[in-house]
Amino acid sequence: MRKFTSAKADRFTESVIRDMTRQANRYGAVNLAQGFPDFPAPEAMKRAACEAINRDVNQYAVTWGAKSLRDAIAVRSAAYNRIPCDPETMITVTCGVTEAMCVAMLGCVDPGEEVIIFEPFYENYGPDGILAGANPRFVRLRPPHFDFDPAELRAAFTKRTKAIVVNTPNNPTGKVFTRKELELIAQLCIEHDCLAFTDEIYEYILYDGAEHISLATLPGMAERTVTMSGLSKTWSATGWRIGWMIASPQITSALRKVHDFLTVGAPAPLQEAAAVALQFGPEYFRELARGYQARRDLLIEVLRDTPFRTVVPAGAYYAMSDISAFRASDDVSFAMQLVQSPGVAVVPGSSFFAQPSDGRELVRFCFSKRDETLREAARRLSLLRAP
Ligand SMILES: Cc1ncc(COP(=O)(O)O)c(C=O)c1O
Known part of the structure; x- marks a missing residue:
């Protein structure tokens, strides 16, 4: 058979x-x-979801995300991440970072190209790469501080490298990438004309004064970074399946096409509730x-x-x-x-x-x-x- x-x-x-x-x-x-x-x-977020359903927000949202949510993401990412972005051309709302990472790979990486992944890694990145036909190259994070060897990272970049995945704060290690580490990653991305896919889903969960730095804010990185985050962890709602990605208008146009044909959109009433949640105070x-x-x-x-x-x-x-x-x-x-x-x-x-x-x-x-x-x-x- x-x-x-x-x-x-x-x-x-x-x-x-x-x-x-x-x-x-x-x-x-x-x-x-x-x-x-x-x-x-959070109660206020749950209430907003019920209100949205009661208002009959039951049909497809705009494919790349409800306007209220994209506007709220733009405000939050400018204030917290220091990433200014136009919600009309640079934000795509997805079914979680899970979909976002897959969309980034499918929208930006061609079969045979390489994607660098720090190891140990969140297990989804492997299958995401395989679905895109990409070849992964792993760079080890070593205990006790889960540092990487700069020479090993440099050697991982080849003519075929298209992107590097950076997850900070990191699952599973709990590492928070330092500015110095991110500067080296940025330098190598620019030197090799590569993209960075950043998974920042734990961006607010930091200890002992650790600082979250979005790679896209480093010089020369805004136009070559796809920044991803979502509702799951910061708002304790992993089952709502709301995430987002921020990228240049040019990259976003590819991401939106892939997202459209994968899922059409994230749950419409929950997007309205997410817009409320993103406006919570400090x-x-x-x-x-x-x-x-x-x-x-x-x-x-x-x-x-x-x-x-x-x-x-x-x-x-x-x-x-x-x-x-x-x-x-x-x-x-x-x-x-x-x-x-x-x-x-x-x-x-x-x-x-x-x-x-x-x-x-x-x-x-x-x-x-x-x-x-x-x-x-x-x-x-x-x-x-x-x-
Ligand atoms: C690093 C990382 N990225 C993404 C996800 C999944 O995110 P989402 O629920 O937004 O799809 C997880 C969930 O555990 C995670 O640890």
């Missing part, structure tokens, strides 16, 4: 992160695997970061009393831990054991590496959870002993 599936689809597996949530549900485990909050989204964003810092500190303190060796994150809501003290055969069997007993779901480190064996001594904890969830996880983790 003919093979009904594509060679592209054969090249990646189902998401390990999303599978760990299914495993957590199956075993009644505390889910510290997938990156979503288990606390409510107190909302301060409180978000403060709340996450408390959760981070709680998790780190808990893990300090266990055999896990954990890197303290500077941003985002994940912590990477070394599991070598447990002498497990690998990260996947360790995670499968942990989800069953004592019942805590984490993500095996291998899902963040091109070569799974590179992540075999790592797992990722997610701490975007209520205190009681983290305390229950702590109680269970305290039962663990190294052999």
